[in-house]
Every structure is written in structure tokens, then in C-alpha cells.
Amino acid sequence: EAGVVQSPRYKIIEKKQPVAFWCNPISGHNTLYWYLQNLGQGPELLIRYENEEAVDDSQLPKDRFSAERLKGVDSTLKIQPAELGDSAVYLCASSLATSGRVGEQYFGPGTRLTVT
């Protein structure tokens, strides 16, 4: 089992360019999370999916960020256009959440985005 897979691992783009991150969760995990982690900070939730449904996207800056989870498996997070302040590590995690409780979250290696 490879665990949660993310690509690319690193991305450098110029401001105003689009960028996309991809995540493949652990097989069978119904819940998928995208987090943003700034230097010196803990992960901050951007969006959470239960199967195909985005059940919490309150922290997602919808003017420039979008996400989708096709068929309740893989997920893509997109930024268009990117700004300098978007430079951070983007983490994907998955879990098997049961009713009323958060399951253990398994994290991917993250994508380090640098916007110049």
C-alpha cells in the first residue's frame, strides 16, 4: 500500500498562472481532506469531502480555488490565478470516518508550491 499519493511534489510557477494538485487517497477511505500549511504553522483545512460531496469548504477561497473529487476517489485542487501568498505546502489526507467520529487521518507527502 503506497498510502496517500500526491503529485507533483514540488511546483514553481509565476504569479497569475494556474496550478493544479492531484491526490489519490487510500483505497476504501470515504473522507478526503485538502489542507494548506504555511511555514511554522499547522495544517489548515481547505475542503473536506465525504465520498463525492464537499461537506465543508468554508475555508476555501472560492474566487481562485476550486476542487473536485471525481467518483469519490481521486481529487484535484486548482488555483487560478495563483498569488504570491499562495506559496505553501498543500497536504492531502484521507480517512475512514464512521458516524460521529473522525477516523485516523493518513497524510500524503504534500506539494510544495512556490509562486514567484
Add this chain to the structure above:
Amino acid sequence: AQRVTQPEKLLSVFKGAPVELKCNYSYSGSPELFWYVQYSRQRLQLLLRHISRESIKGFTADLNKGETSFHLKKPFAQEEDSAMYYCALSGHGGFKTIFGAGTRLFVKA
């Protein structure tokens, strides 16, 4: 509002000394508390959760609802414990997880 506070950004101890990483939380309901750890060049992973009441790698954490704390403790620190530690809180039924800013533990030989 949910909030997790880890007051120490860096904690440095000698090998064999006791270690305590502090975590305080703010939540009006019944919380689920976790400790996640990130070793150098590895991904973030769960260390322990309060509902399982386990000791993992010699670490324990007790949920103190009166003091709203979930401090992580180990009686004798080892060099391999050097890592970044994050306390996390989830509201029951809400599934949203809030992470603290993290504490870097450095265990000196």
C-alpha cells in the same frame, strides 16, 4: 470557536529527561483530541488519540476537560523522538479537525 494552542514552538531536552509538550484547546462540546507527529523527511502521521488511551512509543496524553488540556508526556526522551508534534482537535460529529501550530522537540545526546 474551536481553537488549539501549543504554547511552545521549540522544546529542547536532554536524552533520558522527561518531556511534556503542552496543548490547550477551546471547544464547547465533547472534543476528540489527537497528537500527530512529523519526523524529518517523513509525512505527518497519527501518534495517538485520546479515546484509545494507549501509550505509543512511550508517549501518553490525558484529556483534562477541567483544564481543557491534552498534554503529551514521555518519562525518558530518546534522540529518535526529535520531530515536529501537532496537537489536533475535532468536534464530535463535525469531522472538522483543527491543528495547533506545532512544537518542535529536539532531544540532545
